[in-house]
Amino acid sequence: MDLQLAGKSCLITGASRGIGWGTAKIMADEGCRVALVARREQLLNELADEIAGAGHERPVVIAEDVTRQGAPEQIRERAYAAFGGLDILVNSAGGSRPIPWDAPVDVWHEGMTLNFEMLRQLTHQFIPGMRERKYGRVINITGSSEPRGVNVANAAKGAVHMWAKGLSRIVAADGVTVNSLPPGRINSEQILERLHPDPEERERFAKSEIPAGYFGEPEDMGYLIAFLCSPRARYITGEVIHVDGGMHKFAL
């Protein structure tokens, strides 16, 4: 199937590692013009070199902290300067924040700002242009709605689901779709270095918690993202689609 993505412009946050990194390579392979956003510029440049080395247009590198005041506007300006507009936004910057239930306000604020508020602000930068162009795809990489304890990311990702559903209804008639993808356990920097650093524990977790029996790879998200960003997926919007090897237990 031709996904008809050739020449489409695509900005990916959290592209220096993990799901954003794997998705950037797939979108470039599909012919997208890609912009990469994260804080670690060197990693973004290495990825841009790899994509260019594979024969694609070199991605635009935007080294930026998405939580910085003014970052959403600057990211939009850089993307518009490079592409003259934007067709696809993949919001992958974020991270798990397990905390004590009574953690102080600034801990909550940091996690909600990264995982919800700045994602929302960045998306708002691009929605008017997408509506004008009568084409837009917003993909939010979210997370589980089945908390194991108190984690700021759970609350923030739940907020993204509700906000994205509402937004999807407003922009649908303009050819803009908004979908959210909660990963289960996808091998990435935070998973391998912070949340599940011990290979034996990973193996045990996968066998007991994941019906498929193993942790996924960034590409397992990336192929679905490519499809949802395609004109072929025009009738799918406001959805929450789990990519988790069957890990979530409940129907929604």
Ligand SMILES: NC(=O)c1ccc[n+]([C@@H]2O[C@H](COP(=O)([O-])OP(=O)(O)OC[C@H]3O[C@@H](n4cnc5c(N)ncnc54)[C@H](OP(=O)(O)O)[C@@H]3O)[C@@H](O)[C@H]2O)c1
């Ligand atoms: N992997 C999983 O199984 C899993 C499960 C549930 C949810 N998720 C969600 O999936 C998304 C991607 O996670 P991942 O597992 O792929 O994580 P990862 O490998 O740890 O990568 C996180 C990415 O986010 C970027 N980032 C973090 N804070 C940022 C900031 N303030 N400004 C700009 N970029 C920032 C990091 O880049 P820099 O450090 O270079 O800035 C990095 O590129 C996250 O939203 C995460 O919550 C993942």
